[in-house]
Amino acid sequence: MVIIFSFFVIHIMPGDPVRTLLGDRAPAEQVASMTKSLGLDQPLVIQFTVWLKNLLHCDFGTSISLGEPAFSLILQRVEPTFLLGILGTLISVMVGIPLGILSVQHHGKWTENLFTLPALVSISVPAFWTAILMIQLLAVKIHLFPVAGYHVIAKYGLSKALYDLLLPGLILGIMYCGQIARMTKVSTLEIMRQDYLLTARAAGISEGKILYYYALKNSLASIIVVIGYSFASMLAGAVVIEQIFNIPGLGNLTITSILNRDYPVIQGTLIFVTVIFIIINMLTDILCAYVNPKIKHEIE
């Protein structure tokens, strides 16, 4: 379903893709031949089936600027982006959930702000700006981290790769921990109002256990959704970070291909990221159903 859309969304776009590719001053016959070679002169339905057929063979077309198949280009770039996403998610979960819980614990007191404000700031501050400042501070001035670049695992091993990604991962993690903290706070506060916690309190369960075990298990489902969502957006948000840290990842590829008007690659990355997005959504759904049997019941 979504794949169909990713096709049509691009084709609904105003503007002739060939014109965009070749520039406005390209001669008419070149446009025509290009159109033909890309199969764009055929009816949309046929174009779509051809495109879909290729898609099933993991063929997104050939990159115009680099001359390589788009799919292999994308595959080459997956590794650092994924690693970065995982690292960022880990950090954001480790920072976000405690922040959220602490602000629930201090809810209604002024100390609550100590935990909600950092979360808010993390959502509000643009990551590209923090990234630049951090590089200057932590990498250039005190050499704690490498300034930029990435060492592929296959050649240099995991630890080297991770070391490269630590600072960008930290920035991504901080960027998304706010959302996780916010969701943890909102959903746990909601749960804390529920009657069944009253039953637990009346049964003598201590307040700490109620918050950390009972309430958290209830709000876990909605937190997982946000984690899944932020992992997926991190893959996307990596666009900026990769640009700044000069990491040869998917985001970097996207930007270069957009700037070069490399049409098949744009489409390819878009679909690739979308498919991953969908897979992550499915995984979070499954996880949620596992955590909260009531959701499973409702889905069925």
Place this chain on the structure above:
Amino acid sequence: MLELQMREQNSHPKPPLLLEIKNICKSFVSKNSVIKAVDRVSFNIHKGETYALVGESGCGKTTTGRMILRLLDVDKGQILFEGIPISGLTKRQLRKKRHTIQIIFQNPYGSLNPRMKISTLLAEAIVSRAEKPSHIRAEAERLLQSVGLGKENLDKYPHEFSGGQRQRICIARAIATHPKLIICDEPVSALDLLVQAQILCLLQKLQKEYGFSYLFISHDLSVVRYMSDRIGVMYNGRIVEEGTRDEIFKNPQHSYTRLLFASLPTLKNADAFAAAHIQKDTETCQKVLRQGKEHSNQKVEVSPTHYLLADQ
């Protein structure tokens, strides 16, 4: 059935029929199963009479009410209002007819738009009447007074009122359109005892004044006794027993009706009540539960106005 009706009309000269419900069915389909919410339900309501549907939650009484209002469509069967089939009306015709049947909901906190003043809420109902009065505000004041609220309340919002007062406003809204039938869906079950009495009396008073009919839906036999002329006892989507109030209360025949009576806590034999229930009723309930699923379509007539569904 037809014979029964004719005999009925011969023995008692009854006011004309207002609502006829003939064998209506409604099922809800969920992914796993089909639930028969209402199953072959038939009953009539005469002009000026109060017909009560009694039963526990999930027995289909509310669904029946909603089908009469066409908030839900019937699967099978027919609902005739003044001889006209309701399901045959087009949307536009229906909208014009809407004001003749009104509803009072159970939850007085959820049935008034929180963003509207009382005056707007009432005016909205008044203008949907067939012939509109010249002074809507004066009419709204009159309506408020007839449900026992002062006109100073017109400019307030619903959240400023207590449950009982809100229910009065709902009633004012319902009678504002000069309806012929009002469906009262558990109108007092969310209210305190003393307020219940106030609202029930108000409903009776208004019926005398305006002459409309009530379809009174409730799970509470004691409330029903006070309000109704005739009673249909619903269980598992079917009417298992129907009769006049006295027939049902003095001579309940169906085992489910009897169970309902036995479950009603009273003040007189209070001590014995709960004690009696632990042994007896789990068994009775199981029996009734089994029966409920296996009712035949055959009616056993006790008197011309009193019948029950036979077990299979």
Place this chain on the structure above:
Amino acid sequence: MHTLLKIREKTNAYILTGIALLTIVFMFSTIGPLVSAFDPLLTAPAMRLTAPGSVHWMGTDDVGRDVFIRVIYGIKISLIIGVVVALISGITGTIAGVSAAYYPITSKVIMRIVDGIMAFPTIILAIVLAGILGAGMRNIIIALSISYFPMIARVVRNATAEVLATEYVESAEVLGKSNTYIIFRYILPNIASPLIVQITYTFAMAILNESILSFLGVGIQIPTPSLGGMVSDGRNYISTAPWIITFPGLVISWIVLSLDLLGDGLREMLDPRRRRAS
């Protein structure tokens, strides 16, 4: 009058802080051009990379333009984009959401489209859209609006479905009110709270993402001043002239933070569950 009083009673610190911070930014951007003698586009190679001082309050950039006045114009552009995106996606999202909740057939079509768009990560979608449409303010607005309207449509659809299930809507149906009447008098007033909150967040996110687009070079084109673009320009001079990127970054954070504060505060204030409790 009564509602006004009620609002004041319930207003919390977040909202007040948010509004105060926003007002400061707004004042800044209106008064700024009046008190500063510089032109945002005028280059002055002689004055390049001047540190902040009494003449250039925020210093100058690599071609000698005054950072202060460029920040002021950047704020203006950011705010305009934010407001317009919030409004466009708010309105289209509301229309889509309400009709999706109201008409079951439309619902399927609209929600498929919404799900389709939402399957793309927002930033990627905006970048790709902006890349395809070309840079410039109008295209950024279109790209961001397309990216954000599904979120609002979804919020509105859920809120509308909730309102539609209430007994007060049924009571209006029973009175024979038309769909249009019910939508305008019943649904819209009752979904206003979550809608306003979501629009506030959209406002914030639009500003943040506009700066990202401009930073990546697919947003506002040089030489027009934009906050994201200025950070991008100043990157290479960070060790010698940190002020070029410090001030625009601070200002973006300031605006987005105040909007997020406002959104959080509004959500807390308008939360129906809290209201019921009081």
Place this chain on the structure above:
Amino acid sequence: MPADFQKNMIFPQNADKTTEIEMQDLLRIENLSVVATDKKRTTQIVSEVSFTVRNGETMGIIGESGCGKSITAMSILKLTEPNIHIDKGHIYWGNICLSELSESRLRKICGKEIGMIFQEPMTSLNPVFTIKQQLSAPIRLHLGLSKPDIHQRCIRLMEDVGIKDPEKTLKSYPHELSGGMCQRVAIAIAISCDPQLLIADEPTTALDVTIQAQILGILKNLIRTNQMALLIISHDMGVIASLSENITVMYGGEIVEQNTRDNIIKQSSHPYTKKLIRSAEELYDGADELTLVRGNVPRPGENRTGCRFAPRCDLSTQRCHAEHPPLVQKERGKGTVRCWNCR
């Protein structure tokens, strides 16, 4: 077991002292006042409520919504919202003052010595845990039994509350059960550690009449076999009457009358109680006309000079409007009443 339970009961505060004291008063509430505070004002919700529940005795609190009966019950175990707290007065559990106990020590009494059930069965069980997990948590916590023992106890508890298929029910989640079943499970959780007192806050209000009758039957049976005291709160006279030996009538946040059940039903003194009984009788036994009481329940925080029922009372005099009557011992017979006109 219930018989020697009382003897073995040891209080954490001073163990040797308790054995000497005759354990008559199980729960004693003295002059309890509860207030709700928000940013600007404090509103009195409950004022000067006193009553005693003795060992094995049942006490019913009846009153209309907003009369403070639930808040009173919730304050006993400090389960009220954080902005609602005890202003004055004490709650004694035996000789322990619950209202001054620390949170952690109070939790040790909750569930073990006092059990509580609530109004909404569908929401009073945690949706993400199985029935067994929820039922065994207090048992493990308070009694420290071994795993097989806990299981045994769970099965027995399920049977006690009339659940036919305990093994299967223990494995299920709350959403798979009906309202009546959920309330049975909630009762099982509340009595899991053999408490001496069960507090039931509107336990049957959300249930159908036939289910209500079953639940009332179960409660009756439990308090008899376990010799458990019961504090039941309801707005339904029938429910209160069928379970309690003593009745406390509350109106507008205070007690207006207190007596044994039979005295309340047959010869109540306070005009409000009279109206309440009369209305209940009329509804249950059938009447052509219903007694009407004008006006509405006072909202908490309304001005409070004079008797709170005076505006709605047929017998009210000038004094009723001007002076607030105290709760006094009735001159004839047992019980207390708060009224200028009847003593």
